[in-house]
Amino acid sequence: MAQRDVVFPPGRQALYERNRYSPAIRCNGLLFVSGQVGSREDGSPEPDLEKQVRLAFDNLNGILQAAGCTFDDVIDVTVFIVDPEPKFERIWKVVPEYWGNAPHPTLTAVGVTWLYGFDFEIKVIAKLPEATAD
Template identity: 30%
Template sequence: MTQSTHLTHIPAPDGIAPATGYSHVVTATGRLVAVSGQIALDQYGNLVGPGDAAAQALQVFANLHRCLTAAGATFDDVIKLTFFVTDVAHLPAVRKARDQYVDVENPPASSAVQVAALFRPDLLLEVEALAVLRADA
């Protein structure tokens, strides 16, 4: 168990196999920040990286970073990420982009879901985030 100022990471509760790249449980006290699923569109609404999961993942995490910043949060405040991918083969690219932003020693809780499609056929992934800011932030 690792605790920061307002988050506690429990990588593997008793009886649960350890995970790679995420914590099974993260508890927090403070103000909740919910970030809608982000996709690989730039500030003008143009798709970044058509057909390229790595390029799309980098744009998605850059967008998540911008959204968190707008709420006064950082990736250190993220308690949960949910990945929606059109093919689980895209997960290594998503993880590589994620690892540029999250503390890999204390990663957030995470879920990954393969979906039949996203709202546009050229999108390969979408990622949403939940963060908690310290109550005094």
Template identity: 30%
Template sequence: MPIALSNPPTVHTPGAYSHAVLVTDPKRRLVLSGQVGTAPDGTIAAGGEAQIDQVLANLSAILAAHGMSSANLVKVTAFLTDPALIPAWRTKRGAWQGDHRPASTLLIVAGLADPRFVVEVEAEAVE
């Protein structure tokens, strides 16, 4: 896979992400729209942790539909409406990503497209 994670020693050591991801000659690039806690049947997961689980399931399903997995991610951007969800996001993201550490941004926002949503995640993947 043409992905090289980059964490130069001249900047602080990152946590569960990489400072940069160098993509060299990808065969395919997949840009995933922001995913929220909506299940395939249209129901919205109840509670922040359940929405995080559903978001990760949605992202996994989209990646799988294109023959990819979380190991193909090069950038993840997460939006949370409640800072209290940060520990749950980090734990669940870590379990989902495993040892792979794509570039990552986490934002706390005032709201999302529907007030019932408390988390949204968009991503980019390459092969």
């Protein structure tokens, strides 16, 4: 097996190593980003929902930047929301602050019962800058 081309955001490598997963992998012109949550520096959940969503996007953007990408390079998004019915509108008020320009990426939203103490998680696939030819 070829070695994985892992992308680590600055200052959080120990957190990923402790939890035994890669934040993102470059492969065939794409960046596959693991689910990002609104974790504080120590990995604990931010209790305020809107702040948690902002932190999740900040953590996502840190990984995208480490790979030379922005949210405008994102082509596919999956979000996971614990108990989405009462939370969706509050979450979706925050999303446009980070979402990027139209046309927007594809989106799949999934309601879940548990996210390790978090209420929101976002994972994406982005096109790497050096892979811009169609």
